Amino acid sequence: MKMEKAILASVTTQENKVHGSAAVFKCETKEEMEAVAANLEAILDGIAHALSDQLYIIVKH
Amino acid sequence: MNEYTYPIILGILVGTALRVFMLRTDYRQYPTYLHGKIIHLSLGFIAAALGTIAIPSIMEKEFTAVTFLTLAASQFREVRNMERNTLTEMDSYELVPRGNTYIEGIAVAFESRNYLVIFTSFVVTLCYLALNVWVALGAAVICFLLSGMLMSGSKLSDIVTVEEKSISFDGAGLYVDNIYIMNIGLPERQEEILKYGMGFVLTPKEFSVRSTIANLGQRQAILHDVSVTLGVFRDSGTPALVPLIKRDLNDGRIGVFILPQEKDSKRAKEIIEHVPVLENAIQMPSKKGRRKHS
Incomplete structure (x- = not known):
């Protein structure tokens, strides 16, 4: 099955903002969040989108 | 050798030459390779032969021979399928794909070029047999110009x-x-x-x-x-x-x-x-x- 437009993971510094079935990565600082998001982007072949300064989602397009 | 030999040779030559004229490798990188070109040149030759033979068969009252042209039509529809399949297969490996609309456009162009070849050979042989070789050559030039015009679509x-x-x-x-x-x-x-x-x-x-x-x-x-x-x-x-x-x-x-x-x-x-x-x-x-x- 080909998946289109799915949230593969979310990376956040504010854990209480995210819930759900996708993997949630809790980070301490903004820099750590960016590093994790950059890594996940490469690994998962998705795009890191910023929803706010505290929340990134990795989306498969 | 009979009275049809030269008209047939001329018709086939002009038709094949037209196919060569329309087969240009440009920035679209297609067809790039020798084998791809050979396929299209051979099909162009077949198209030219079919267009040419139609005239002598009509003159010999062999009307059923014209049904050959329907065979040609289905043959060249196959060309479109072939182009579509090849390009679609290759497209998935492009960093920026062509897209299906573009591929369909290219495939249609390949099919229609063969019909232009048939038409040209038909007209050239007809002119040779009905009038003379000079009129046939004139018709060939007109067909080349017309094909050039028909094959260049508009730009953005x-x-x-x-x-x-x-x-x-x-x-x-x-x-x-x-x-x-x-x-x-x-x-x-x-x-x-x-x-x-x-x-x-x-x-x-x-x-x-x-x-x-x-x-x-x-x-x-x-x-x-x-x-x-x-x-x-x-x-x-x-x-x-x-x-x-x-x-x-x-x-x-x-x-x-x-x-x-x-x-x-x-x-x-x-x-x-x-x-x-x-x-x-x-x-x-x-x-x-x-x-x-x-």
């Missing part, structure tokens, strides 16, 4: 004006002029995009054109042509670095965001202007007559 510069516009970020949102393209989260990706990216805005010259350039296949064709010619700054596994075209819903303009390897704005503009307007994307809503209200 005929229907839109292309302007280079700056690209910018508003938060995570990437904009070309004021057209939103996509959300790029990571600061390092944003830097790469600002460094390598280029933006163009295509403004339609008239109302009908809006739906043509809004066609997703037409947009993909623009991206493919630019990426093939100027290279593309991306790799598999970097989906964030993807050239994209988005539309301004208010006025039908489209914003083209590209990531060329070679950042040459003048050339990029030229290439966008020379992208063919795809037959399948053309729509003419303004041709529809307005209903009179009584």
